[in-house]
Amino acid sequence: MSLDHAIDILLLAFMAVIALAVVRLRDLFGVAMLFSVFSLLSAGVFTIMDAADVAFTEAAVGAGISTILMLATLTRTAREEKPNVSRNPALPLIVVSITGAMLVFGTSDIPRFGDPQAPVHQHVAPRYIEDSPSEIGIPNMVTSVLASYRGYDTLGETTVIFTAGVAVMALLGMRRTRRRNGQRKDTD
């Protein structure tokens, strides 16, 4: 077993422990912080698995911006989660266990981790790896696929982000103008 594989196993085990801690923790500030650590660990896992671009993005966007958004929400809402009395914890646990068991069963015969003969490496990937440096002229294959071969995907992504930005402004920006209108009525 190589060192890479050992680090991969250790980081993923950390992530599992943090996930369980998030379930148990009732302080939402703590949840936001643990979630940031969770994202940073996943960025480490991506680095070990040769996905440098994904690791950059996850560290900046997942561990950074997501945490800031969550903290900003906490300043405007409650800081503590209230204990739930009316809910039965057994039913979700049963549903989740059955779903998890089915997924484990479903993944039991997929190609092993790192198998070079796996079907995922047979279709378009060899073409991207062999031809993209000469066809696009960029040494980073992820960039050439993102911006050229699958450029329409990226255009769609930009549309989604724009729509999300408009939605956030509609939800939070409108309220301010409404309050301002209300104040104006009071002064009249």
Place this chain on the structure above:
Amino acid sequence: MRFLQLYNYEIAIFLAMVGLYIVVSRGNLVKKIAGLSMFQTSVFILYISMGVVDGGSVPILTEGVTRYSNPLPHVLILTAIVVGVATTAVALSLVIRINEAYGTVEEDEVHQQDESF
């Protein structure tokens, strides 16, 4: 050894199920969103694990390297991370609006107020 060969997939499934459990069993809306993001991250790990090749290198053209990892899952997940944050931002601003309208972010209390009308 079969367990170690599929270890990444098993952990991804475990994280997804923990995320699903948080979404289903917890009433606090902020925590539900944290669970949803956790589910998302587990899918990212699942995809990136599939792109790994034994002895492969980062898919950036380097002299002397002949074997690269699969760049396609990396591209798909790069898009998914950014879209995931955008949807999380919309969800969190919805939570802020719910808190303004109902004065609480607990799902049970929101339902109680709805029924009392």
